[in-house]
Amino acid sequence: MPEESKLTDPSTTAEAAAEVVQEAAQISAGVEDEEGSSSGEEAGAAGAAEGTEGAKKKKRRGRKHKIKNALMGKKDGEEGDTGPASKLTKEQLQMLLDSNPALRNELEGQAGVGVGVEGKGKRKMDVEAMLKKLNVSELLTGMAPGGKNKKDMASHAFWRTQPVPSFEEAGLVEDGPIKMIEIDKVEKEPSQMYPGFEWVTMDLSDENQLEEVYDLLSNHYVEDDEAMFRFKYSSSFINWTLKAPGWRQEWHVGVRASESRKLVAFISGIPVDLRVRKNVLHCSEINFLCVHKKLRSKRLTPVLIKEITRRCYLVGVFQAIYTAGVLIPTPVSTCRYFHRALDWEKLHEVGFSPLPLNSTKERQLVKYRLPNKTSTPGLRPMEAKDIENVLDLLMRYLSRSDLAQVFTKEEVEHWLLHNKESQPKEQVIWSYVVEDPKTRKITDFFSYYLLESTVIGSKKHKVVRAAYLFYYATEAAFDKDKSVLKTRLNALVKDALILAKNVSSSIPT
Secondary structure (H helix, E strand, O other), X not given: OOHHHOOOOOOHHXXXXXXXXXXXXXXXXXXXXXXXXXXXXXXXXXXXXXXXXXXXXXXHHHXXXXXXXXXXXXXXXXXXXXXXXXXXXXXXXXXXXHHOHHHHHHHHHHHOOOOHHHHHHHHHHHHHHHHHHOOHHHHHOOOOHHHOOOOOHHHOOOXXXXXXXXXXXXXXXXXXXXXXXXHHHOOOOOOOOOOOEEEEEOOOOOHHHHHHHHHHHHHHOOEOOOOOEEEEOOHHHHHHHHOOOOXXXXXXXXXXXXXXXXXXXXXXXXXXXXXXXXXXXXXXXXEEEEEOHHHHHHOHHHHHHHHHHHHHHHOOOOEEEOOOOOOOOOOOOOOOOOOOOOOHHHHHHOOOOOOOOOOOHHHHHHHOOOOOOOOOOOEEXXXXXXXXXXXXHHHHHHOOOOEEEOOOHHHHHHXXXXXXXXXXXXXXEEEEEEEOOOOOOEEEEEEEEEEEEEEOXXXXXXXXXXXXXXXXXXXXXXXXXXXXXXXXXXHHHHHHHHHHHHHHHHOOO
């Protein structure tokens, strides 16, 4: 799958660095990594061949282990807390700089431009000295697996001009707007676009314009580093995502080529009320930032972000949330994808799922086999009459978290209930409730949406279809016996897998 969803075997240095970032964060939080998640190293080990290839991977893992220990301030075989960067050797420092070019450029700029051999030598020594003074998180910013963060955000000039907390301010910013804006002083017109291009506001109620957005996203949106898979958002999916209650047409921002009138870039936002602990913030959720592949050297991305920011300011919205597969200032939450194959054979054929060592295709098919029928009594598709009960259960369930969306009745209807009138072409969202046969009370619900990805270069398969677990809630969360929740959620998710597999199998590819 695209970006973080695809199992890959990243470069040794970047993978080690990413693991250190994660472990450092866990150490500071006092938690350990969960078992059962699929890391890049596990995926690489699972797909490694025997013989020479296995020896190469073993050597790389050994090298990675040494780098990782050095970064964490450990000696081989020794446990300890994160140590200063000064414990790195010159070779390891150079490897870090090679994997983090933007940080290297910034440090070299601070060190000054050396003249001649002596000047270059002094500059190199100055860079090494400054590098050793940085902490682990500063060193590893931008070193995500797969090279997706080559322009790391610690030295990204654009983000330094934006109202976002820096990494140094993490945990020090109060809940609420980062920057107070006087609406009267906000520019009423967009900034000047590059010659040959112009701003447009897309009207997604127009089938032709909706199709233009679909074409742009289908051909130029997120794909994995090996260019094997690319998200394929349908017109119905785009309508569902971008026309939530309270949506604004002016938040559907496009850029056209002046002569051809072709849509070459797009960014969007929808309104959302977000509860952060006890405060409810009126925010915009930014999504679908996409630039035509041939125009990515034009640096349209910062321009698009500034424009959607300006349009949010004009209506009194000064807070935004967004997601990214890379590290940018400053995350308020993180998410890890967990995969469960519904059709392992197809995933193996398209290159998504490797065949683990000491296993066979037959074993894998047996491992991922699912029953044909669900097992939870009272489970049925969600209906309009369930909206208020689902809203009540959902809000009580989300109240257990410090960060959650505040839903209205209209939003529950939009996000969880398939509307045949507004989405006549195809279904996007599936929701199910569990109704107690005695009390007629809704005790549980879960939902998922389907999203296809184009398989690039495969002669046998054109798309891979994935079911994404969406919102869910259960009364088991409020049981005095805390072990009840885990058991109940496992049972509900198993039924969700069965239902998603059956639905996906009935949709023609």
